[in-house]
Amino acid sequence: MESILEAITSGDASPADFAALAVPESYRAVTLHKDEEQMFAGLDSRDKDPRKSLHLDDVPVPELGPGEALVAVMASAVNYNTVWSSIYEPVSTFSFLERYGKLSPESARHNLPYHVLGSDLAGVVLRTGPGVHAWKPGDEVVAHCLSVELESSDGHNDTMMDPEQRIWGFETNFGGLAELALVKSNQLMPKPAHLTWEEAASPGLVNSTAYRQLVSRNGAGMKQGDNVLIWGASGGLGSYATQYALAGGATPICVVGSEAKADICRAMGAEAIIDRSAEGFKFWKDENTQDPREWKRLGGRIRELTGGEDVDIVFEHPGRETFGASVYVTRKGGTIVTCASTSGYMHQYDNRYLWMSLKRIVGSHFANYREAWEANRLIAKGKIHPTLSKTYRLEETGQAALDVHHNSHQGKVGVLCLSPAEGLGVRDEELRAKHLPAINRFKGE
Ligand SMILES: NC(=O)c1ccc[n+]([C@@H]2O[C@H](COP(=O)([O-])OP(=O)(O)OC[C@H]3O[C@@H](n4cnc5c(N)ncnc54)[C@H](OP(=O)(O)O)[C@@H]3O)[C@@H](O)[C@H]2O)c1
Secondary structure, three states: OHHHHHHHHHOOOOHHHHHHOOOOOEEEEEEEEHHHOOOOOOOOHHHOOHHHHOEEEEEEOOOOOOOEEEEEEEEEEEOHHHHHHHOOOOOOOHHHHHHHHOOOHHHHOOOOOEEEOOOOEEEEEEEEOOOOOOOOOOOEEEEOOEEOOOOOHHHHOOHHHOOOOEEOOOOOOOOOOEOEEEEEHHHEEEOOOOOOHHHHHOOHHHHHHHHHHHHOOOOOOOOOOOEEEEOOOOOHHHHHHHHHHHHOOOEEEEEEOOHHHHHHHHHHOOOEEEEOOOOOOOOEEEOOEEOHHHHHHHHHHHHHHHOOOOEEEEEEOOOHHHHHHHHHHEEEEEEEEEOOOOOOOOOOOOHHHHHOOOOEEEEOOOOOHHHHHHHHHHHHOOOOOOOEEEEEEHHHHHHHHHHHHOOOOOOEEEEEOOOOOOOOOOOOHHHHHHHHHHHOHHHOO
16 A cells, blocks of 8 residues: 555656556455444434444455456545445345345445445546546545446436436445445546545535535536525535535525534625524424424524525435425525435434425435536636545544534544645645635634
8 A cells, every 4th residue: 555655645656657556366355344333233223323434454355347446545425325324224234235135146245244335436546447437546536426337228418317327436336435446437536636636535425415405407406596595504504505505695594503604604705694493493383293483483583684685405314303494485486405304214204395386395315427527617717615524543443433413523524545635636735725724614713
């Protein structure tokens, strides 16, 4: 691994130099162990501690298949799917690996008694498999997390519709929280040159998801002037949704859970902010009964902030706790676009407010390659910025996941893999200098 790192940090190694490097037989990776699937049985979600379930192991390097690339991972990031995997909720991710393993001899490689997690990476291509011509050893890359087979016709208009669509490092093995990762070559995208490894690794999953969910015609298709209610506006998804709303001429109405998070939204340029903790919003009277008066209070606050207007789009992901309110506050003909259910997936809302006011609920999930590419291109051009707040070492991934699990983080949390320190990997200092305050916004610098 030393010689790989040396070649990357030297900055002048050629594709031939990279191709000549020996690939080690094993690598360090953050794993779950299949024989620990039941370790948290009976505990409340909050008490399930990722530091206990996430291990740092030496695992064998997987065989490289057709259409694939082996990448030296300089940095990765924690996503909420890392939290779901590490607490074995709502299901153990080993069930995904078992199902995938039945598909083909190639996919059978993924069904192992350990699961290497991680759905983001920034690094350097080491090897490419047969049939890969667009990428070569030495290319500095980031990877999006859409894994597709595309043998069915279903996915050929929009690859998210492939019946064998999976999220890499969550529903497949050999993810990015490791020194090496195995990806399909159609997951690769150029690393933004003005960012460090850890900054470049952090947008991937959430940036692409927010782009499809809010901007793409496959999602809400936001337009100039729209009012967009964004739950968790300084969190992983929300920190990108807020930027897309601002950059696209819309007005974000940012909902956050603390004053510090409100400050970050203001720093991004948002003006309409609702602190759900300080303002005491409580949409449920008890576990089974919602409180429509609270929906109305939220609607009233939105009108105060918008000069009397309702929201065109609600950017939904908290799920059960907020969904009734989201459907209520959307304007006539507006869209509730949802990609998750963090607080529970059995949603309840008053359907009269949906059908009588001709609203639409749109389901959205990750992004196709093109959408991920467009989202990454905006990062590379300095139009959208990473929201990295804190970076951990690979050994500390459990703590990083715990921070996200307990919602004590801002934006995205990064993880150094092969990179020995933060701050490395910048190739375009001029573009970086232009955007430095925005790049550092979430780091509190
Ligand atoms: N389908 C997909 O492709 C996809 C992609 C990415 C993420 N997701 C899912 O989306 C969810 C959010 O991901 P993320 O990366 O944005 O996570 P995150 O960084 O934890 O941010 C979510 C934010 O939502 C807010 N929130 C949490 N629970 C809430 C509740 N009960 N009511 C209101 N607000 C609440 C919190 O902000 P405040 O406390 O400041 O309000 C939190 O910071 C997760 O469930 C994740 O698995 C899905």
